[in-house]
Amino acid sequence: MSGIRLLVGTRKGAFVLTSDGKRKQWDVSGPHFAGWEMYHLKGSPVEPNRIYASQTSSWFGQIIQRSDDGGKTWCQPGTPPGEPTTTPDGSPKGESNKFVYDTSPETGKPLTTHQHYDGTQRPWEFKRVWHLEPSLTDPDTVYAGVEDAALFRSTDAGQTWQELAGLRDVKGNLWQPGAGGMCLHTIMLDRNNPQRIYVAISAAGVFRTDDAGKTWRAVNRGLKSQYELPDPDAEVGHCVHRIAMHPSRPNVLFMQKHWDVMRSDDGGGSWHEVSGNLPTDFGFPIDVHAHEPETIYVVPIKSDSEHFVPDGKLRVYRSRTGGNEWEALTNGLPQRDCYVNVLRDAMTVDSLDPCGLYVGTTGGQVYASANAGDSWEPIVRDLPAVLSVEVQTL
Amino acid sequence: MIRVVLPAHLRTLARVGGEVTLHVEGPVTQRSVLEALETRYPMLRGTIRDHVTLKRRAFVRFFACEQDLSHESPDAPLPDVVATGAEPLLIVGAMAGG
Numbered sequence: 105m106s107g108i109r110l111l112v113g114t115r116k117g118a119f120v121l122t123s124d125g126k127r128k129q130w131d132v133s134g135p136h137f138a139g140w141e142m143y144h145l146k147g148s149p150v151e152p153n154r155i156y157a158s159q160t161s162s163w164f165g166q167i168i169q170r171s172d173d174g175g176k177t178w179c180q181p182g183t184p185p186g187e188p189t190t191t192p193d194g195s196p197k198g199e200s201n202k203f204v205y206d207t208s209p210e211t212g213k214p215l216t217t218h219q220h221y222d223g224t225q226r227p228w229e230f231k232r233v234w235h236l237e238p239s240l241t242d243p244d245t246v247y248a249g250v251e252d253a254a255l256f257r258s259t260d261a262g263q264t265w266q267e268l269a270g271l272r273d274v275k276g277n278l279w280q281p282g283a284g285g286m287c288l289h290t291i292m293l294d295r296n297n298p299q300r301i302y303v304a305i306s307a308a309g310v311f312r313t314d315d316a317g318k319t320w321r322a323v324n325r326g327l328k329s330q331y332e333l334p335d336p337d338a339e340v341g342h343c344v345h346r347i348a349m350h351p352s353r354p355n356v357l358f359m360q361k362h363w364d365v366m367r368s369d370d371g372g373g374s375w376h377e378v379s380g381n382l383p384t385d386f387g388f389p390i391d392v393h394a395h396e397p398e399t400i401y402v403v404p405i406k407s408d409s410e411h412f413v414p415d416g417k418l419r420v421y422r423s424r425t426g427g428n429e430w431e432a433l434t435n436g437l438p439q440r441d442c443y444v445n446v447l448r449d450a451m452t453v454d455s456l457d458p459c460g461l462y463v464g465t466t467g468g469q470v471y472a473s474a475n476a477g478d479s480w481e482p483i484v485r486d487l488p489a490v491l492s493v494e495v496q497t498l
Numbered sequence: 499m500i501r502v503v504l505p506a507h508l509r510t511l512a513r514v515g516g517e518v519t520l521h522v523e524g525p526v527t528q529r530s531v532l533e534a535l536e537t538r539y540p541m542l543r544g545t546i547r548d549h550v551t552l553k554r555r556a557f558v559r560f561f562a563c564e565q566d567l568s569h570e571s572p573d574a575p576l577p578d579v580v581a582t583g584a585e586p587l588l589i590v591g592a593m594a595g596g
Contacts, residue, residue: 161507199544199549202544
């Protein structure tokens with residue numbers, strides 16, 4: 105029997121929820137790192153017991169944690185407990201929370217400035233890790249999307265981090281923070297092409313590399329931000345909330361933008377809108393069914409000024425046609441007096457058959473569907489606000 | 499020996515219980531105490547002061563002898579009673595309620 109492990113990051117700690125393949129009975133462990141904001145946890149696809157976690161605090165900054173036993177025990181990768189704190193030659197061991205923008209002449213870029221809320225230019229300043237994306241092939245390699253927006257990579261299991269600084273070359277001076285900060289929040293690796301990576305940044309847009317991170321280009325043609333940008337068709341500056349793809353069709357991308365649900369059939373070369381009959385096309389998460397590349401899910405919320413679901417009803421919307429035609433999935437979800445949000449990393453799909461779907465809310469509920477969204481049950485109802493949900497099919 | 503009291507979250511990271519005691523060479527200042535602390539507990543690097551600029555993080559405060567020393571120069575001598583170990587240096591998470 106297969107098993108499921110959900111990694112839930114919340115405003116006040118992390119939780120690990122486990123079940124067998126039936127996905128009916130769940131064990132809950134946690135809080136891990138109680139009191140800290142756990143932006144994201146994600147396991148290695150090639151070594152599932154290896155899990156990376158972003159632990160952060162307005163007081164004490166960024167910590168990276170790693171588990172090598174499926175979330176039972178954790179360590180800061182640079183300084184495992186009980187080991188000497190220096191290398192044999194006396195140098196300090198890796199500092200796993202050291203994210204320093206690369207300004208070296210060999211590989212880096214001058215640390216220029218980006219736009220701030222008030223229109224002034226501000227230098228890049230590291231704040232936190234929003235998203236961790238383990239490599240598809242090497243358990244020691246993991247990418248980190250950070251605020252202020254940049255992409256870092258570790259090839260020593262999270263001990264040390266190097267920026268892929270070429271990304272900031274793509275009109276970085278025009279990037280600007282959204283209300284949540286200027287964050288690189290989505291990292292998509294292409295299983296069919298190890299040289300290709302997509303990232304998405306609020307508020308800058310989608311960027312693609314075809315040389316494993318050395319050089320980048322903006323892939324935002326077709327996005328329109330009429331009320332957010334002076335030039336609605338600008339090359340960069342769009343507030344992309346999340347992107348998703350099915351591994352079998354890496355050129356087909358789906359996007360939940362600030363407003364608009366979008367689709368690209370050419371690896372981001374051009375986008376077109378597929379919002380169709382959604383009640384509102386504002387939202388944060390978007391994901392693709394594990395076995396049906398044209399079945400996609402979003403969770404619309406009312407608007408940019410009212411970050412909760414419309415009409416007091418939590419509805420996940422499903423399109424079986426790759427967009428445009430959407431159906432509301434409501435069975436088992438609250439349909440009155442509900443005013444939660446589902447954040448960008450708080451929806452995920454497992455790879456069992458039928459496909460399982462999970463959403464975590466800002467109200468602290470995690471809902472599970474074991475039948476691709478047809479019906480739902482709460483796993484937990486009273487966690488702190490959920491920031492992220494990732495699933496491992498074991 | 500210098501006595502340092504850490505906030506709860508940093509005690510958890512450093513895997514220590516109560517106060518920590520540190521041997522500090524030379525003048526006892528914020529900088530020398532933090533260097534001794536981070537050498538002994540490298541997992542605390544970046545949590546009290548920035549990795550690169552070494553500036554105190556905005557929501558961290560340094561108290562001793564019922565005084566807020568947060569805005570003192572990092573190279574200013576700490577009070578004698580801290581240097582002698584009679585009183586601890588308190589590293590505190592600032593109030594940020596709402």
